[in-house]
Amino acid sequence: MGWVKSPIHKRAHQNKRYNTATMLQFKLVLLGDSSVGKSSIVHRFVKDSFDEFRESTIGAAFLSQTIKLEKHPDVTIKFEIWDTAGQERYKSLAPMYYRNANAALIVYDVTQPGSLVKAQSWVEELKNKVGDQDLVICLAGNKVDICDEDATAREVQREDAQLYAQEQGLLFYETSAKTGAGVSAIFQEIGERVYQKKGMEVPSSTQARKPLNVELQRPSTNDSTSCCS
Amino acid sequence: MTKLSDVHDYGSSKTKSRNGGLSGYLASKSPSVPNLTQTFTTRSMKETSPERAGYQQFGSPLVEEPTNLSVIDLYGDEDDEDADDDEDADDDEAEGSQSTSGVIADLPVSSTESPSLEAPNAFGAAKDLSQYDRYGFKKQTAHVSQEEYHMWWDQYSRYCIRRKRKWQDLLEKSGLAPSNDVPDRFPPRSEKLKRYVRKGIPAEWRGQAWWYFARGQEKLNKNAGVYDKLLEGLNNKKDKNNCKDLEVIERDLHRTFPENIHFQKDPKEGQEPLMIQSLRRVLLAFSVYNPKIGYCQSMNFLAGLLLLFLDEEKSFWMLVIITSRYLPGVHNVNLEGVNVDQGVLMLCVKEYLPDFWQRIIPKEQSRSNEFLYKLPPITLCTASWFMSCFVGVVPIETTLRIWDCLFYEESHVLFKISLSIIKICEQELAGSRLAHRGLRARTHGRDDDDIEVFQVIQTVPKKLLDPQDIFDRIIFKRRVPLNNLNQEEIDRCRKYVTSQRLKFKNCAEIMGDRTSAKASAKRDLEIGPDFVNNALSSEVYGFRRSLTGAHWNNSIKEKVRQIRRK
Ligand SMILES: Nc1nc2c(ncn2[C@@H]2O[C@H](COP(=O)(O)OP(=O)(O)O)[C@@H](O)[C@H]2O)c(=O)[nH]1
Ligand SMILES: [Mg+2]
Numbered sequence: 001m002g003w004v005k006s007p008i009h010k011r012a013h014q015n016k017r018y019n020t021a022t023m024l025q026f027k028l029v030l031l032g033d034s035s036v037g038k039s040s041i042v043h044r045f046v047k048d049s050f051d052e053f054r055e056s057t058i059g060a061a062f063l064s065q066t067i068k069l070e071k072h073p074d075v076t077i078k079f080e081i082w083d084t085a086g087q088e089r090y091k092s093l094a095p096m097y098y099r100n101a102n103a104a105l106i107v108y109d110v111t112q113p114g115s116l117v118k119a120q121s122w123v124e125e126l127k128n129k130v131g132d133q134d135l136v137i138c139l140a141g142n143k144v145d146i147c148d149e150d151a152t153a154r155e156v157q158r159e160d161a162q163l164y165a166q167e168q169g170l171l172f173y174e175t176s177a178k179t180g181a182g183v184s185a186i187f188q189e190i191g192e193r194v195y196q197k198k199g200m201e202v203p204s205s206t207q208a209r210k211p212l213n214v215e216l217q218r219p220s221t222n223d224s225t226s227c228c229s
Numbered sequence: 230m231t232k233l234s235d236v237h238d239y240g241s242s243k244t245k246s247r248n249g250g251l252s253g254y255l256a257s258k259s260p261s262v263p264n265l266t267q268t269f270t271t272r273s274m275k276e277t278s279p280e281r282a283g284y285q286q287f288g289s290p291l292v293e294e295p296t297n298l299s300v301i302d303l304y305g306d307e308d309d310e311d312a313d314d315d316e317d318a319d320d321d322e323a324e325g326s327q328s329t330s331g332v333i334a335d336l337p338v339s340s341t342e343s344p345s346l347e348a349p350n351a352f353g354a355a356k357d358l359s360q361y362d363r364y365g366f367k368k369q370t371a372h373v374s375q376e377e378y379h380m381w382w383d384q385y386s387r388y389c390i391r392r393k394r395k396w397q398d399l400l401e402k403s404g405l406a407p408s409n410d411v412p413d414r415f416p417p418r419s420e421k422l423k424r425y426v427r428k429g430i431p432a433e434w435r436g437q438a439w440w441y442f443a444r445g446q447e448k449l450n451k452n453a454g455v456y457d458k459l460l461e462g463l464n465n466k467k468d469k470n471n472c473k474d475l476e477v478i479e480r481d482l483h484r485t486f487p488e489n490i491h492f493q494k495d496p497k498e499g500q501e502p503l504m505i506q507s508l509r510r511v512l513l514a515f516s517v518y519n520p521k522i523g524y525c526q527s528m529n530f531l532a533g534l535l536l537l538f539l540d541e542e543k544s545f546w547m548l549v550i551i552t553s554r555y556l557p558g559v560h561n562v563n564l565e566g567v568n569v570d571q572g573v574l575m576l577c578v579k580e581y582l583p584d585f586w587q588r589i590i591p592k593e594q595s596r597s598n599e600f601l602y603k604l605p606p607i608t609l610c611t612a613s614w615f616m617s618c619f620v621g622v623v624p625i626e627t628t629l630r631i632w633d634c635l636f637y638e639e640s641h642v643l644f645k646i647s648l649s650i651i652k653i654c655e656q657e658l659a660g661s662r663l664a665h666r667g668l669r670a671r672t673h674g675r676d677d678d679d680i681e682v683f684q685v686i687q688t689v690p691k692k693l694l695d696p697q698d699i700f701d702r703i704i705f706k707r708r709v710p711l712n713n714l715n716q717e718e719i720d721r722c723r724k725y726v727t728s729q730r731l732k733f734k735n736c737a738e739i740m741g742d743r744t745s746a747k748a749s750a751k752r753d754l755e756i757g758p759d760f761v762n763n764a765l766s767s768e769v770y771g772f773r774r775s776l777t778g779a780h781w782n783n784s785i786k787e788k789v790r791q792i793r794r795k
Contacts, residue, residue, distance in 0.1 A: 025677070034526065035480040053487030055621060056480075058527040059567075059613035062683040080680055082609065087477055087526045092564050096609055 026194050027080045029097045031126075032107035033118035034086030037142040040177035041107060042083045045187055050178050057085045060097060067184075069191055077191045086118075091125070098126065102194045103136040105186065110141040110174065113155045123168055136193045138171035139164075140186060145176040358490075363432065364537055365490035366625050372691040373624060381694050385626065393431040415441050418637075426637040427700060429630050436538035439547065442636040443554075448546050456542045459514040474516040474524040481526060482509055485533040492533070507541045508532055515548055522552060525560035527616035534620050534628070551618065555640040559615060565730075570615050571608040572601040572726035573719065574647055580772050581648055581711040585655045588682060598769070601726055602733035606679070610686045614647055623650075623693045630696040641719040648711040649703040654689045658682065718773055725770050 030038040039057050044050055046065045061083045069075040082097050084090060098104060106122045108115040119139060126137060141161050147154040158174060165172035171189055175182035360375070362368050368378040400406050403416040411434055416422055430438045440446065482505050486492040491504040511532045516524045531551055535544035552559070558566025579586045579595070586595070589607050594600055613621075618635060619628050634642040658681065693699060703709055 025680075034477060035484075051487075053483065055487060056484040056526055056529070058530070058617050058621070060609040062610060062687055064680055064684065078680075080683075085526050089525060089562050089564055093567070093609070093612070096604060096606065099606070 021074050021076060023076045023078065024195060024198070025078045025080060026102040026191070026198075027082070027100055028103040028105060028190065029082045029101045030084060030105050030107065031094070031097075031119075031122045032086055033109070033112070033115040036086065036107045036109040036112070036115045037177045038086065038105075038107050039083050041105075041140070041142060041175060041183055041186075042081055044177045044180055044183045046081070048180070050180075057083055059090075059093070060084045065187075067187060067191060069195060070188055071192055072195065075195060077195065079187065079191070094125070095129065098130055098135075101130070101135060102198065103138065103190045105138050105140060105190065106170075107140045107142050108156065108161075109143050110156045110158075111143055111146055111153050116141075116156050116161060120164070123170065127168075136171065136190055136197060137168075138173065138186060138190055139168075140172075140182075141174045142177060144174045144181060145178045148176075361490050362625065364625060365492075366486070367488040370488075370624070370691070372688065373694050377694065385695065389429065389432065392425075392429050395428075396425060396431055396434070399425060411437055413437055413441070423637060426633050427630075427704065429696070430633045432629070435629065435633070436543070439632065439636045440539060440543055443547060443550050445543060445546050445550065448550060449543070452546070455518075456514060456545050459517055460510060462517060463510075463513050475513060477526070478509065478512045478516070478524050478529070481512075481529040485529045489533075489537075491537065504533075504536060507536050507544075511536070511541060511545045511548065514545055518549070519552070521562065522560045523562065525562075525564075525616070527613065528552070528560060530617040530620040534632075555635060555643075556615060556618070567612050567616060568604060569723055569726050569730065570643075571604050571612055572730060573722045574611060574615075574644060575600055575605060575608065576722060576726065576770055577644055577648055577711070577714065578651060581714075582651055582655060585651055585658075588658070588678070598729055599733070601729045602737070607682065607686060610683060611647060611651075614650075614690075615643055618643065619646065619690075623690045627693050627696040627699065630700060639716050641714055641716040644719055645704065645711060645714050646699060648714075649699045650690050650693070651686070652703060652711070653693070653698065654682075654685045657685050657689055661685075713772075722770065 030042060032038055034056065039054055039061070040050060042061075042063055043054075046063045063081045063083065064079060065081065066076060066078045069077060082101075084094070084097055104122075104126055106119045106126075108119040123137065123139070126135060139161065141156060141158070162172050171186075171193065173182045173186045173189070175186060177183065360368055362378075362382075368382075369375040397406070399416065399421075400412055405412055405414050405416060407413070415438060426438075426442075483492075485505075485508060492502055492508075494500070494502060508529065512524055512529060515522070515528070515532075522528075528548065532544060532548050535547050539547060556566060556570070559570060560566070578589075589605050590600060619631050622628070623631070631642065631646050634646075661681070704712065706712065
């Protein structure tokens with residue numbers, strides 16, 4: 001996660017501290033059984049579109065999207081998103097995905113009970129391998145639009161999943177990549193949580209993940225006062 | 230080869246419906262899926278049996294028939310055309326792209342001008358077939374517009390015609406002129422043949438040529454009847470194990486080539502496309518045939534592409550050959566083969582594309598071999614290049630050119646192509662760097678850099694519509710260092726990486742056990758203290774440098790050039 005503070009106004013010299021926008025970069029991985037709609041959720045988030053027929057993901061796909069936090073309009077977050085293939089055996093590549101991740105979005109399909117079991121095993125895996133103090137984990141039950149059409153299609157009750165999420169300390173949402181329901185909310189919430197987690201600690205700690213080759217808190221060079229040309 | 234009776238069968242197979250359950254839709258292997266050859270070679274059939282028109286246009290993978298038939302028809306007609314030797318002044322290096330030479334510019338082969346199909350069949354009403362290429366893929370993709378496609382195809386289709394003529398001459402000289410348009414034998418291996426293959430096998434011969442060069446018949450002869458037995462077994466046996474694969478396979482069938490017309494449901498019939506049925510059988514049969522692999526996502530793309538060019542049984546055996554001979558271990562349950570190949574690729578990048586290497590690896594990590602175990606994140610993107618042999622990674626005509634080489638030259642081709650693509654990415658990155666210089670330096674951190682690399686690595690290949698961008702510009706240039714790579718080197722490299730990874734794994738396990746408190750949860754990411762590294766990195770992989778020293782001279786030259794620029 002890198003901190004980039006860049007001046008938004010050229011008249012920054014009035015009060016340099018308050019007149020800066022914060023830009024944060026978070027790494028997020030998508031995990032979950034194959035065909036639950038991981039790629040569809042990302043595409044809804046990044047492109048705001050939905051394809052009924054989409055090629056299955058091989059290995060991993062990379063996407064990025066930038067949002068402003070609703071609760072902190074001066075905070076911009078750039079998500080570095082890794083969408084993964086869902087098949088069991090890809091788990092052996094997983095450590096590469098979640099290395100240095102700030103958040104994990106674990107998806108299941110509300111019409112497929114088996115997919116919740118897979119989601120739970122992902123939660124375990126992450127807790128064992130990464131430790132959840134460093135990681136914001138969010139559970140998402142996707143394809144709720146199907147249940148809206150036909151209530152009998154639902155196989156995983158909202159309450160059950162929510163309870164599980166609570167016990168495990170996960171964020172929880174139900175979504176539909178098809179209609180878009182819940183999708184942007186989920187990324188807002190993840191952004192907010194990671195911001196709270198990371199945003200608080202970084203200025204005081206020196207444990208930023210990577211060295212910053214950014215001019216932090218320097219006066220804007222666009223200032224007419226500091227301009228030397 | 231597909232027999233005419235099969236064609237009948239295929240055309241009338243609508244009667245075969247999916248009647249639920251495993252036994253129903255697995256009942257029999259498809260009458261050989263017609264391949265390109267059918268369409269290309271059935272001119273006489275077209276005349277004699279108009280009732281099969283439906284098949285010709287829709288049963289065959291070749292959708293854009295007017296265009297493609299016209300390519301071939303014209304080819305047959307233009308015997309007075311001078312053989313343009315420009316491409317085959319290629320006993321030396323073919324520098325630059327000749328694909329656009331206008332020697333036969335008067336040929337009306339442009340698909341833009343081709344009449345769109347008036348389809349008598351159900352598809353016609355719903356689909357504008359001019360949107361699909363000769364294999365049934367959508368011309369337009371997220372990264373290539375239809376206009377771009379047509380502009381390129383206008384040139385490339387001419388190139389294909391010229392190349393086919395070369396091939397025909399070659400076969401004639403070798404006494405192998407095919408009696409029915411499609412050769413089933415090819416000349417013995419030679420530098421010349423290799424060059425021909427690299428310049429592209431004629432599309433309508435591809436299935437046969439792949440089968441021949443990969444020695445498929447040999448495999449099939451040794452295993453006569455095996456495929457049928459596997460299918461039989463699938464109908465009877467319902468043990469849990471293969472049902473597990475069944476589920477994953479089912480989910481991927483319709484996600485294989487959703488944009489390809491042969492994999493789409495006929496909207497009126499509502500019946501499952503024959504292609505999908507074949508794909509299901511091939512994948513299920515494979516999962517039983519090789520339980521070490523079972524089904525691995527990405528094999529659907531391999532099998533899917535094979536089915537467009539070969540009948541079902543041959544596709545099955547080609548899948549067996551690809552997953553064992555060319556990509557050993559890559560699709561295995563633990564995917565270790567993927568990691569090994571990515572390690573090899575990283576070694577190659579370090580050797581042949583040092584600038585790019587510096588970009589993706591922090592200096593302090595570059596010294597030891599740790600990156601072979603803890604692979605750099607970029608390999609998350611490049612792993613799929615190998616798993617699907619570039620299907621879906623680069624546009625289809627480029628994929629096919631790569632496959633031509635793969636079956637003739639074996640797996641080192643995949644590494645060469647990967648390096649070529651990375652090289653192209655490198656240029657793109659350098660360009661954007663220059664454009665944003667100043668601004669970037671100040672406001673962008675290392676993370677932004679990474680993101681840019683990932684993005685470029687992922688989108689650049691999707692835009693490689695013209696195979697010549699890889700072949701003429703890189704592969705055919707002997708002085709490009711990465712062309713020093715050969716199969717022997719890759720085999721050696723694979724062995725080396727395999728053993729290095731094993732050692733790292735053992736060390737990591739020992740270290741991990743000692744500190745396996747949950748608090749040090751990230752332990753698998755932080756392998757061992759220095760002494761481990763030092764012990765391991767004493768064995769450094771050495772690339773065999775070419776005797777001419779061309780590689781060294783080149784890099785020295787480049788350095789001198791850089792110094793001068795400064
Ligand atoms: N009805 C419905 N279908 C969805 C939704 N999300 C995904 N799908 C479908 O589920 C299938 C698998 O989606 P995909 O995104 O490829 O799943 P992934 O394997 O987890 O990436 C596709 O056919 C999608 O069209 C959703 O929210 N509602
Ligand atoms: Mg996916």
